[in-house]
Amino acid sequence: MKKLPLLGGLTPQQFLRDYWHKKPLLIRQAIPGFTPLLSREALWEMTTRDDVESRLVTHFGSRWQIQHGPFAQLPAATKKRWTTLVQGVNLHHDGADQLMQQFRFIPDARLDDLMISYATDGGGVGPHFDAYDVFLLQAHGKRLWRIGANTDRTLVEGMPLKILKNFTPEQEFILEPGDMLYLPPQFAHDGIAVGECMTYSVGFRTPSFQELGEGFLHFMAESVDLPGHYADPELEATRRPAEIGSAMLAQVAAQLDKIRPSKDDVAIFLGEYLSEPKPTVFFDPPERPLSLARFIQTAGKRGVALSRKTRMMYAGRHVFINGESFVAGRADRAALVPLADLRRLDAAGVAAASPDVQETLHAWYQDGWLQLA
The missing domain is CATH 2.60.120.650 (Cupin)
Structure with a gap:
């Protein structure tokens, strides 16, 4: 069109x-x-x-x-x-x-x-x-x-x-x-x-900040690293056994304060969140997928195009597709960024891509995330 x-x-x-x-x-x-x-x-x-x-x-x-x-x-x-x-x-x-x-x-x-x-x-x-x-x-x-x-x-x-x-x-x-x-x-x-x-x-899309906040906390739960256990070697006898002591509150608060998301954390969360397909989306893999060698040969002549169901985005060095993310080097970005922006990569772009990118394109092809143009 x-x-x-x-x-x-x-x-x-x-x-x-x-x-x-x-x-x-x-x-x-x-x-x-x-x-x-x-x-x-x-x-x-x-x-x-x-x-x-x-x-x-x-x-x-x-x-x-x-x-x-x-x-x-x-x-x-x-x-x-x-x-x-x-x-x-x-x-x-x-x-x-x-x-x-x-x-x-x-x-x-x-x-x-x-x-x-x-x-x-x-x-x-x-x-x-x-x-x-x-x-x-x-x-x-x-x-x-x-x-x-x-x-x-x-x-x-x-x-x-x-x-x-x-x-x-x-x-x-x-x-x-x-x-x-x-x-x-x-x-x-x-x-x-x-x-x-x-x-x-x-x-x-206009996700609420509440929705984003809840999603981000769930995302961060998988990457939180707080080694050690609570300890109170200076504990003293109490006359109020049901009270949570101020020393315990302060120690736990100090540990939780160490959880500080970086800009990369926010970028990865947002990219995965925004590229995640809706629950009703199902991809259609090829019935008889080409081998890696045959796929690279054919795509090197015809190019590839994203499935209309695929959501692909990027932010800085991070690339996101259908809820997944990975870091791409500068050379690999030369192929992946045009694919995300144009939703297709021409034959020359496929031929010039690194072996890693070509293997990735083949994996996406097998999953139905993209097809031969």
């Missing part, structure tokens, strides 16, 4: 400076003449799979309901006011993956997935806000968007969805195929299908 304009004449730098995390942006014909990458039937088929995360939201009568897939059957397309949401379509469809790659002016560490929302007339998920940035690209039909900078976060009680109780829209737009709406985090919005429609949502 060729590079698309996307931002309505704005450069990525201008968009990030003036809109990102700041205010909404409506872009008419962000992708002129855009048509759906998947048919309705192909999308529905994805909701039957247990390796695809999907949800069904209905608003029949005055009752909201949400169900989680996989689904043996969805409501009829002629029935109004229902929506199915299919997460991570980019993991399962080349066209969706290529579309999401158009948004890589935002770092991979932040880019999450492409979700497709199919809705019948009147369908939606109610007025709500998200904790992350999102691009909403209309793919088929029309959708009415009502948006507003609501400061009232009160939710309707007793609902299976987080629906705002006092939503006050400030602007309304009807999006047609090719139109796109960007919304920053915490900006309230309500999308309502006008007839049958499909909307593609490109979302971004």
Whole structure:
């Protein structure tokens, strides 16, 4: 897929400076003449799979309901006011993956997935806000968007969805195929299908600091090294046997104070955390993998490309792929960094790579993490 304009004449730098995390942006014909990458039937088929995360939201009568897939059957397309949401379509469809790659002016560490929302007339998920940035690209039909900078976060009680109780829209737009709406985090919005429609949502990761903190402590638990045992040779008799003494508290506190993460610790944790595939992701190794020698020969002519399911990043001398990390020397980085940035390495790059890198590429090929281009 060729590079698309996307931002309505704005450069990525201008968009990030003036809109990102700041205010909404409506872009008419962000992708002129855009048509759906998947048919309705192909999308529905994805909701039957247990390796695809999907949800069904209905608003029949005055009752909201949400169900989680996989689904043996969805409501009829002629029935109004229902929506199915299919997460991570980019993991399962080349066209969706290529579309999401158009948004890589935002770092991979932040880019999450492409979700497709199919809705019948009147369908939606109610007025709500998200904790992350999102691009909403209309793919088929029309959708009415009502948006507003609501400061009232009160939710309707007793609902299976987080629906705002006092939503006050400030602007309304009807999006047609090719139109796109960007919304920053915490900006309230309500999308309502006008007839049958499909909307593609490109979302971004915003892990909470609590989530990161808990993950980091778990990560550090595997590398903590505090030799020795608690000792109190100067212990004196006590009249308060249930009290934890101040000397014990001070000694333990002094030992725990030695646990001080380095910048490398943080980099390794974050790289492994951000590159870890989601639980529903399964890789497809080749049925008849080539031997190392044959793989190097073939890749040296065709190049290699990362699987659309693979997450690969780097920080300094550290390289991360699918939750694993290793240190790469300067020469090896010459091959691995372009592979991470471009998600492919051409034949010349493979041929010029060190034997260690070539063996690593072969191991990733055997695991289904990359394939021959």
